[in-house]
Amino acid sequence: MAGRRRVAVLISGRGSNMASLIEAAQDPAYPAEIVLVVSNRPEAGGLERARAAGIPTAVVDHKGHPDRASFDAGLDATLRQHGIEIVCLAGFMRILTPGFVESWAGRMLNIHPSLLPAFKGTDTHARALAAGVARHGCTVHFVTPELDSGPIVAQAEVPVIPGDTEATLAARVLAQEHLLYPRALALVASGQATFAAAPGPAT
Numbered sequence: 001m002a003g004r005r006r007v008a009v010l011i012s013g014r015g016s017n018m019a020s021l022i023e024a025a026q027d028p029a030y031p032a033e034i035v036l037v038v039s040n041r042p043e044a045g046g047l048e049r050a051r052a053a054g055i056p057t058a059v060v061d062h063k064g065h066p067d068r069a070s071f072d073a074g075l076d077a078t079l080r081q082h083g084i085e086i087v088c089l090a091g092f093m094r095i096l097t098p099g100f101v102e103s104w105a106g107r108m109l110n111i112h113p114s115l116l117p118a119f120k121g122t123d124t125h126a127r128a129l130a131a132g133v134a135r136h137g138c139t140v141h142f143v144t145p146e147l148d149s150g151p152i153v154a155q156a157e158v159p160v161i162p163g164d165t166e167a168t169l170a171a172r173v174l175a176q177e178h179l180l181y182p183r184a185l186a187l188v189a190s191g192q193a194t195f196a197a198a199p200g201p202a203t
C-alpha cells in the first residue's frame, strides 16, 4: 500500500498495549508505523520500553501546565511536530478537552477494558465481577468528547470463570487487548474502519 500511517501512542504507565502495537508495526506490511510514544508522566515504565524498541519518546508533563487546555495545546504541538496522523490512547490516564478531541476526530483511538457500553470509566474488572456478568472483555473505539462512548471499532470477549479475582480477570482481558488493538489500528490505518464526526451546532 502507498505509505503507512504515522501513529503516536499515548501512555501513562507500563505500556503493555503500546508494546503490542510496536511489535505489530514491525511487520513492513502493517499499514501503520509507530513513530512516537508520548507520556504525561516522566516516570511511566512504558517510556523505557519504547526507547528499548528504538521508538522516539516525548514527555508532556501535565504538572508543568496550569490547566487542561494548556496541557492539550502542548500535546497537540508535539503530535503535529512529528507529523502524526493517528493517535492511539493506551492506558493514557488524562481526560482530554473537547476541543482537542474534536480536532483529532476520526483519527484517535482508545482501548478500554470492558465490553462497552458496559462499565465505562475505571475499576471495570471489579465492577464486572460485582455485577455477576458471564462475559467480559475489551473494546477499541474512536474517541469522542464523552468518556468511553465513541463508535466501536472492535471488541474481544472473554468468559468470566467461577473463582475469578480482579487480577485473574484483568490478566485474561489484557491478553485479548494485546491482540485486539493491533487489529483495530490496522482497520483504521487502512481505511476499512472510519468515523466522520458531524460538525457541532452552529453558534
Ligand code: GRF
Residues within 6 Å of the ligand: 011, 013, 014, 015, 016, 017, 018, 046, 090, 091, 092, 111, 112, 113, 174, 177
Ligand atoms: C489497559 O487495561 C487498558 O485497557 C486500560 O489501561 C490499561 C493499560 O495497560 N485503559 P498498559 O499500560 O497498556 O499495560
